[in-house]
Amino acid sequence: MIKKILILGGYGNTGKWIAELLLRFSQVDLIIAGRNKIKAEKTAAQLNQKYRSPKTTAAVVDAGNYDQLMQALRQVDLVIVAASVVDDIDKVAQAAIEAKVHYLDTLLSSEKKLNELKKLMPEMKKQGVVFVTDGGFHPGLPAAMVRFAKEYFDELHVAQIFSLLRFNWRDLQFSQSTIDEMIDEFEHYKPVIFENGEWKNVGWSFARRADFGEIFGRVRCVPMLLHELNRVTEKISTLTTTGFYVSGFNWFTDNFILPLVMLGVKVLPREKMGFLKKAFIWSLRKFSSPPFRTSLKMEASGLKKSEKTTMTMVIFHEDGYFLTAAPVVACILQLMNRNFQPGLHFQGMVVEPKSFFADLTKLGIEVTMDLPDLFAKIAQT
Ligand SMILES: NC(=O)c1ccc[n+]([C@@H]2O[C@H](COP(=O)([O-])OP(=O)(O)OC[C@H]3O[C@@H](n4cnc5c(N)ncnc54)[C@H](OP(=O)(O)O)[C@@H]3O)[C@@H](O)[C@H]2O)c1
Known part of the structure; x- marks a missing residue:
């Protein structure tokens, strides 16, 4: 059951739209995270004001800081990585596995990222967590x-x-x-x-x-x-x-x-x-x-x-950033309602295409x- 989501990069171009769409189309609580406390708090406050409900909080999380990652991820069910953190993707992924948190990233498709994630496949399966990579529109659609x-x-x-x-x-x-x-x-x-x-x-x-x-x-x-x-x-x-x-x-x-x-x-x-x-x-x-x-x-x-x-x-x-965010949210709606197998998936390969495109139009x-x-x-x- 996904009740609370942390968006790493939640006040960036993509992260902000993902937060908006999740608040509009699901019941989840959010944590807006990044390295800048003022920007995270400002975005959380704007979202709470707009959606008239204090469902969103802010956190300072640096992808390079494992302790900070663990502390934040222990509070949530899913982490969305909408932050360009390819050099620290191993840490983010390890922390998600250790905290038993599902994971979805919108990073560009790079061999470096995919290789880091593939190495962790056995642990993802052992911990029962779903990892979705290459989310967004391209990669993603x-x-x-x-x-x-x-x-x-x-x-x-x-x-x-x-x-x-x-x-x-x-x-x-x-x-x-x-x-x-x-x-x-x-x-x-x-x-x-x-x-x-x-x-x-x-x-x-x-x-x-x-x-x-x-x-x-x-x-x-x-x-x-x-x-x-x-x-x-x-x-x-x-x-x-x-x-x-x-x-x-x-x-x-x-x-x-x-x-x-x-x-x-x-x-x-x-x-x-x-x-x-x-x-x-x-x-x-x-x-x-x-x-x-x-x-x-x-x-x-x-x-x-x-x-x-x-x-x-x-x-x-x-x-273009709305078009990046909407497929991520359509995929999360499926993750909430369908049984994705634990392990690593491409967003474009794991979604059920018909309902995915139907949901995109609704978004x-x-x-x-x-x-x-x-x-x-x-x-x-
Ligand atoms: N798949 C697609 O279709 C698609 C399309 C567009 C973009 N993208 C990708 O999506 C990601 C986000 O793009 P964007 O344009 O939204 O980026 P952006 O506006 O530059 O935002 C990036 C966010 O990540 C945070 N961040 C950066 N380094 C961090 C770190 N070490 N720890 C924690 N947070 C960190 C930034 O905050 P601070 O710097 O304050 O920490 C910021 O909130 C990028 O990887 C981009 O390449 C994918």
Whole structure:
């Protein structure tokens, strides 16, 4: 039974939305945690005022401090890690296991994080705790979208996922560690796609275009490794072609700053990257302009009743952090009501796709499909 949840990073961009949605759509009590006491208390007070009930408290918790983690986690049933703490993920995970607390993180999908968590699998199972990793929208949604398509087709053959990222970066503040995590992602960037039944590296210049409608038109997207899609290809034997493709940020960042950052991460020591990190964030803020929208689009095809059939699914919200938070909350609603096995799961692989997308629409995310039959109405029910 999940009655109380601690959100590490609860006053960050993602954490704040997760807190709001949990208070609106569940009965849980919350602890807003991070290293800054004033910010945690201010956010808890704002939430209590808005929801007219003192269900939310604040705590100072540094992911690097095991004693603080243990003290806080002993009070809760689930910890949501919405903090860029990849260097301390082993401590957070160990503490969750020792405190017998379920765990869900929204960190970007990195081998470092996944390897740390995989090492702890036997202890998770022994203690009976559920760990959900790669939560959010990407990572988080693409594998669930492909699994949703699999339920529609008799035989799913192709499922390509494209992502459009038009954030209002001007109004956002980040922790230094969040910026470092984004830079890490560039360092470990792998342009891979799954074609004719095998994963291959297609190189840095490979791109596809996806149509994101009247306002944005056909957008150039580049392939990117998402570990959850590797799992999907292991599970769906009929799938021959898939991949995750991501759009750029804006014309200036994409053409002038990103190439320098990609070169920098290969040749410069980490401590010499300061100028490039600043230039990256400056360019995001300076050149981000409306309309703002974050969207995922799946183009799928396969066989249905022996006929070749296609399907398009689009998921979007104007606020990219709301779109990160809502899948986390939809997953937690399932964790509360379904029996997830103890151990480590990807969010995109563990959720039951139909009710997950139905819940996403209830939480305020737009989910549209071009299907002529009842299946298309699932998300609206
Ligand atoms: N999966 C997805 O779709 C998706 C999308 C967007 C972001 N993300 C990821 O989600 C995470 C949160 O992103 P965000 O943009 O919300 O970040 P953010 O706004 O920078 O917030 C990060 C939060 O983490 C806290 N934090 C940082 N280091 C900490 C530590 N050592 N111990 C405790 N708390 C710590 C920060 O507070 P203090 O610094 O005051 O401690 C802050 O509250 C990041 O890992 C990001 O990469 C995932």
